[in-house]
Amino acid sequence: MQDEQAIHIHFNAEHGVLVSPEGIGPTAQRLPRVLVTMGSDSDLSLMMKTVNTLRYEFGIPCLVQINSVHRDLRSVVRHIENLPESVQVIIACAGGAAHLPGNIADLRADLPVIGVPRDLGALKGIDALLSMVQMPEGAPVAVMAIGEAGAVNAAIHAAKELAIADPAIKARLQEYAEKRKARVQRQNETLATKIETTHP
Structure with a gap:
């Protein structure tokens, strides 16, 4: 049953593009755990930070979609109301008026929504x-930082949501934290040399 659902997602553009650690589209495996959506493909370079962090750091397959509340609201409603049941977290990027995350939070009261503000305009x-922070009571959006840091942090936040019930993702989060600590240690080990080089 899982394979049949995955193949359906692979080849039906209505669903978006499935991305997993194993591949993209037809070569992807496993059902998506996270939806990564944005208002335009101009947001894709930023949101690939999210996709690649999910994919390579945490081994989490995701579904990638374009959804524009200003150009095609009906398709947004259709996409979000008919997500695969395997999707447990939604990450939405938007700029300007940034209505996409809030609209999704209203449509899917059963799923956590993470907002990534786009640095533009x-x-x-x-x-x-x-716009994302000021959502009214009852339709919360967990808002990340503007730009690249927010895109990466959105993936980490989604992984933490999933890790509550998934020990494998929890272990990957711990590994990720250890790698960050190791980078600081390496920087300290080379600090004296860098100071000498910068200030002879």
Whole structure:
């Protein structure tokens, strides 16, 4: 049954593109645990930070979709209301008015929604950040930082949500934290040399 569902997702553009540690689209394996969605493919370079963190750091398959509440609201409703049952967390990126995460939070009261504000326009993402943060009571969005840090942190936050019931993801999170600590240790080990080089 799982294989049949996965193949259906692979080849039906209506669902989006499945990305797993094993591959993309037809070469992907396992059902998606996270939806990564954005308002336009111009957001894709930023949101690949999210996809690749999920995929390579935590081994989490995800579904990637374009959803625009301003250009095709009906398809947003259709996509979000008919997600594969395997999806447990939604990550949504938007800029400007940034209505996408809030709309999704209203449509799917049963799933956590993480918002990534896009750094664009005259206000450089501040407008998107405030739009997401100021959701009314009852439709929360967990809002990350503007830009690349937010895109990576969204993946980590999603992994932590899933790790509550998944020991394998919990172990990967611990490994990720240890790698970050090791980077600091390596920097300290080479610090004296860098100081001498910078200030002879």
